[in-house]
Amino acid sequence: MISSLVTAFVVGGLVCVVGQIFMDVFKLTPAHTLSTLVVLGSILDGFGLYEPFIDFAGAGATVPITSFGNSLTHGALAEAEKHGLIGVLTGMFEVTSSGISSAILFGVIGAFIFQKRKTTY
Amino acid sequence: MDQQQFQKVVDEKNPKVPYFMNMLKAFIVGGIICTIGQLITFFYMRFFPFTEGTAANPTVATLVFIAMILTGTGLYKKIAQFAGAGSAVPVTGFGNAVISSAIEHKSEGYVLGVGGNMFKLAGSVILFGVLSAFVVALIKTILVNLGVVSW
Amino acid sequence: MVNTFGTLQFTAKTCIANTGIVVGPVEKDSTFADSFDEVLSLETEKNETNEQAHSHLIEKACYWAVKNGHTEIDKIDVLIGGDLINQLSPTNFAARTLAMPFLGVFSACASSMESTILACLLLESGNAKTVLAGASSHHQAVERQFRYPLEYGAQKPKTAQWTVTGAGFALLEKDVKNAPVVTHATIGRVVDSQQKNPLHMGAAMASAARDTIERHLKNTNSKMADYDVIMTGDLGKIGLSILKEMFQDENSGVVLQDAGAQFYGNDTFFNAGASGAGCSAVVFFGQIYNQLKKGVFKRVLLVATGALLSPLTFQQGETIPCIAHAIECRMEKRG
Numbered sequence: 001m002i003s004s005l006v007t008a009f010v011v012g013g014l015v016c017v018v019g020q021i022f023m024d025v026f027k028l029t030p031a032h033t034l035s036t037l038v039v040l041g042s043i044l045d046g047f048g049l050y051e052p053f054i055d056f057a058g059a060g061a062t063v064p065i066t067s068f069g070n071s072l073t074h075g076a077l078a079e080a081e082k083h084g085l086i087g088v089l090t091g092m093f094e095v096t097s098s099g100i101s102s103a104i105l106f107g108v109i110g111a112f113i114f115q116k117r118k119t120t121y
Numbered sequence: 122m123d124q125q126q127f128q129k130v131v132d133e134k135n136p137k138v139p140y141f142m143n144m145l146k147a148f149i150v151g152g153i154i155c156t157i158g159q160l161i162t163f164f165y166m167r168f169f170p171f172t173e174g175t176a177a178n179p180t181v182a183t184l185v186f187i188a189m190i191l192t193g194t195g196l197y198k199k200i201a202q203f204a205g206a207g208s209a210v211p212v213t214g215f216g217n218a219v220i221s222s223a224i225e226h227k228s229e230g231y232v233l234g235v236g237g238n239m240f241k242l243a244g245s246v247i248l249f250g251v252l253s254a255f256v257v258a259l260i261k262t263i264l265v266n267l268g269v270v271s272w
Numbered sequence: 273m274v275n276t277f278g279t280l281q282f283t284a285k286t287c288i289a290n291t292g293i294v295v296g297p298v299e300k301d302s303t304f305a306d307s308f309d310e311v312l313s314l315e316t317e318k319n320e321t322n323e324q325a326h327s328h329l330i331e332k333a334c335y336w337a338v339k340n341g342h343t344e345i346d347k348i349d350v351l352i353g354g355d356l357i358n359q360l361s362p363t364n365f366a367a368r369t370l371a372m373p374f375l376g377v378f379s380a381c382a383s384s385m386e387s388t389i390l391a392c393l394l395l396e397s398g399n400a401k402t403v404l405a406g407a408s409s410h411h412q413a414v415e416r417q418f419r420y421p422l423e424y425g426a427q428k429p430k431t432a433q434w435t436v437t438g439a440g441f442a443l444l445e446k447d448v449k450n451a452p453v454v455t456h457a458t459i460g461r462v463v464d465s466q467q468k469n470p471l472h473m474g475a476a477m478a479s480a481a482r483d484t485i486e487r488h489l490k491n492t493n494s495k496m497a498d499y500d501v502i503m504t505g506d507l508g509k510i511g512l513s514i515l516k517e518m519f520q521d522e523n524s525g526v527v528l529q530d531a532g533a534q535f536y537g538n539d540t541f542f543n544a545g546a547s548g549a550g551c552s553a554v555v556f557f558g559q560i561y562n563q564l565k566k567g568v569f570k571r572v573l574l575v576a577t578g579a580l581l582s583p584l585t586f587q588q589g590e591t592i593p594c595i596a597h598a599i600e601c602r603m604e605k606r607g
Contacts, residue, residue, distance in 0.1 A: 001163065005156050012155025012211065013148035019206030020147035023427070024138050030209050030218075030426055031242060035249040037210065042253035046261050054177070059158035062177040063184065063211045064151070068250045071177075076258035081272050088258040092251065099212045100247060102182035104239070106189040106216065107223035111235045114193030114224050115318065122518055127465055130517045131475045134510050136430040143427075192423045201425025208425050217425050225421035228321040242424065 004058050011060030034065050041069030045077070071097045143205055150200065150207030158184055158211070181212050188216035193224065218242040278459040279491035286392040287448040288564075288601070289402075291557040292336025294329055295550075296411065296437030303537050307558035309336040315412055315437050326355065326362035326410035331369050333439035334404055341443040348372050349400035352390050353441070354383030354407045356414050356549050363408070372404070380578030381477075381506050382460060383407035384440060384553035385597035389457045391444045392599075406441030406557065409548030418470070418583055430540075431472035433508045433532060433547035440553030442561070452564035456600040458488040462580065464593040470579075470586050473594075474511020474544060477577040480594035481507060482518050484575055488598055496527050500569040503560065504596070505552030505576035506532030508544035531555035552576035564603045571602045 015037075022033040041064075044050040050070040054061040061067060072092055079091025122130075161183050165176040191197040197217050201208040208214055222241045226234035240247065264270045274281035293308050296315045305311075310332060316325040330353065338345055351370060353363045354377040367374040379386045384407035391405035412422055414435040420426050444454070463483050467476035481504045489495065496502060496519070507515055512530040519528065535546035535555065556574045563569045575598040581590070 004163075005159050008159035009152035009156045012158070013152030013207075016147040016151025016204075016207045016210045017144045019151075019210040020144050023206055023209075024140055024143055030214075031245045033206065034209065034214070035245045038246050038250040039253040042250065042257050046257035054174075058173070059162055059180065060155045062162075062180065063155045063158040065210055065212060065215055065246065067177070067181075067212070068215075068246065069253055072250050072254035073257050076254045077261060077272075080258050080262040084266075085259075085262055088255060088262055092254050092258070097181075097250070098178040099181045099185060099215060102185040103216045103219040103243070106185050107219040107239050108231070108235060110189040110193050110220040111223040111227045111231070124466060127479065127518075130514055131467070134475075134514050134517070135472075136510065138429070192425075195423060198423055198425045202427055205427040209427075214425065217423070221421040221423035221425075224423060225416055242420065 007056065008058050008060040011057035012063055015060070015064040015066060037064070037066050038069040041066030042073040043069075045070040045073040050074075068097050068099055146203055147205050147207035150204035151210055154184070154208070154211045154213060184211070184213050185216035188213040189220050192217050192220045197221075215243055215246060274456065274491055276491065277487065278461065279488055280389070280393070280457045280459070282392050282396050282454055282456065284396040285447045286395045286454045287445060287451040288454065288557070288561055289443045289445045289448045289451050290337060290341035291440065291442045291561050292333040292338070292340060293440050293554050293558040294333040294336060294438065295554060296329070298411065299436060299438055303534050304555055304559045307562050308554070309333075309340070315410070322410060322413035322416065323357060323362050323365075326357065326408065326413050327365040327369070329410060329437065329439045330355070330363055330366035330408050333406065333408065333441045334366070334370055337404060337406075337441040337443045343402065343443070345370065345372070348402050348404050350375065350391070350394060350403045352377060352387040352403065352405040354378050354387060354549060356380060356409050357417060362410065362413070379460070379595050379597060380580055381409075381547060381549045381552060382576040382578030382595050382597045383549045384505070384556060385457075385574065385576035385599055388442060388444070388454065388599055389459060389597060391442075392454050392457060395444060395446050401445065403444045404441055405444055406439065407549040407553040408439030409435050409437065409550035411435045411437045411548070414548060428543060429471055430543050431469070431474065431508075431510055432543045433473065433506065433545055434536065434542040435548040436535065436546045436551045436554060438548070438550035438554040440550060440555075440557040442557045450565070452561060452601045452603045454599050455602050456488070456492055458484050458491070458598045460484045460595040460597045462593045462595050464591055466591050468589075468591050470581060470592065472510070473547065473579045473592065474508040475514055476579050476592040477507055477594040477596065478511050478514040478518065480596040481515055481575050481577050484596040484598050485519075485573070488573060488600070492600070499527055499571050499573050501529055501560075502527050502573040502575065503529045503531055503556070505556075506530070506545070506547040507577055508547065509533045510544050549578075564601055567603060569603065571600070573598055573600050
């Protein structure tokens with residue numbers, strides 16, 4: 001178990017470092033950086049590389065935003081394998097990433113519970 | 122002073138970006154968040170009927186829930202100023218983008234304000250995730266049908 | 273030569289009779305804290321929107337200016353004000369409450385001086401006897417419009433500036449005893465130095481400040497050394513160092529200062545310093561006005577700097593054109 005935790009820490013940290021490089025060196029905005037990483041995750045799954053990555057790194061691969069791209073692509077590919085070209089569309093919309101649904105849900109709950117903060121300093 | 126000279130002065134006076142420190146901070150905080158994610162995954166595997174693969178979903182949802190609490194209490198942006206990509210890249214960053222927009226636009230009501238503005242910052246991630254998934258899956262399906270690659 | 277190419281000379285004695293300065297809680301520990309009339313305990317009250325709070329801030333500053341000037345609200349001929357929010361809503365809504373003849377102006381963070389120049393023109397032509405002029409900004413309202421939701425975790429660079437929550441309004445009249453006199457003004461021109469980074473506005477605004485200062489000095493036949501201080505509104509620490517570099521040959525030294533760079537002292541939380549339409553208003557009508565009245569300063573040039581970008585122009589990949597409006601104030605020795 002300890003080794004899984006260490007691997008998750010190191011791999012997750014490294015993915016974040018890639019993001020930091022996009023922001024500092026290539027001067028991308030956070031939105032550009034995250035969009036790029038999502039596409040990266042999607043492409044890696046296209047090559048069949050993301051699932052082994054998850055097996056190796058556990059949360060180090062499922063927690064970063066790259067896993068969004070992976071889970072959307074994975075769903076599309078799984079359906080395409082079964083139903084051919086039309087599966088590309090049906091599969092994608094079948095697998096709604098839990099990250100997106102929970103963000104929507106907790107977003108509105110958060111808006112409901114939390115008052116606007118004082119400017120924190 | 123012409124434009125070129127002026128640009129030189131601007132570049133000279135620009136404070137140096139602490140590249141190494143920023144990367145180190147991103148590494149540490151990003152690593153910690155993923156480690157917490159791993160612990161949450163173990164929790165779901167131990168106490169609920171989830172496998173390593175399927176536990177990723179509730180893990181991500183739990184992390185977004187934590188991001189909601191941190192965003193609403195004003196702690197998230199303090200962490201983010203320190204961590205940079207370390208807090209933006211994990212799914213908690215996505216959660217923070219959506220939740221902070223939702224809270225901010227409450228003043229315009231739930232339909233036009235919260236609903237209409239919630240994805241102001243995070244929308245591009247969803248757009249490109251879906252678009253990329255479509256393109257990748259399309260290309261791969263075509264290649265498989267042509268016999269170039271296999272599933 | 274005055275009265276050409278934007279430099280005006282006011283021959284009637286147009287004076288800053290008094291001022292009103294109200295700021296938010298974060299500004300409590302500012303370098304200029306002694307000059308504030310009121311420090312609010314909450315930036316936005318619980319049942320208010322940011323924009324409503326912003327309006328109340330403006331109203332309070334106007335009431336303070338009227339009170340300090342020992343006059344009454346209904347004696348004011350014209351109110352001139354500006355802010356950074358879309359369609360000047362906060363100032364418009366404050367003007368609704370104040371119910372005076374009103375001119376809304378926009379030149380981003382240079383609005384305070386634009387208001388003052390127009391006020392002096394009204395006074396000099398005899399078209400008004402008492403004018404209230406100023407500008408304001410509200411941190412939360414500006415962040416939401418121009419940058420990100422308040423709780424969003426974006427890492428700010430060292431060149432970023434913090435928008436001041438503050439409103440500064442000046443009561444202007446002619447021939448006031450023992451009051452600083454606005455003798456000249458220079459209307460800014462839009463200058464674009466090809467800067468695109470909205471998180472480094474100091475670099476974008478420095479060229480506009482320089483253009484205005486140069487024109488003012490040339491047209492009034494003055495040198496930098498003739499002034500006790502030439503203060504820009506919100507170039508910030510880095511923007512100021514760029515400006516100083518541009519004036520290197522003139523040995524600007526101590527004379528060139530920036531309100532934004534000094535506003536929050538050395539606290540690195542605020543990165544390059546303060547900004548906002550309220551920044552120049554609060555400092556020029558607060559600290560500088562006080563120093564002039566006390567006779568510590570006898571001749572100053574106040575240059576408010578504004579970045580004329582919008583959230584849309586940034587997304588469209590445009591550069592940031594800027595403008596800087598200036599007034600010259602003198603305090604004559606009274607017997």
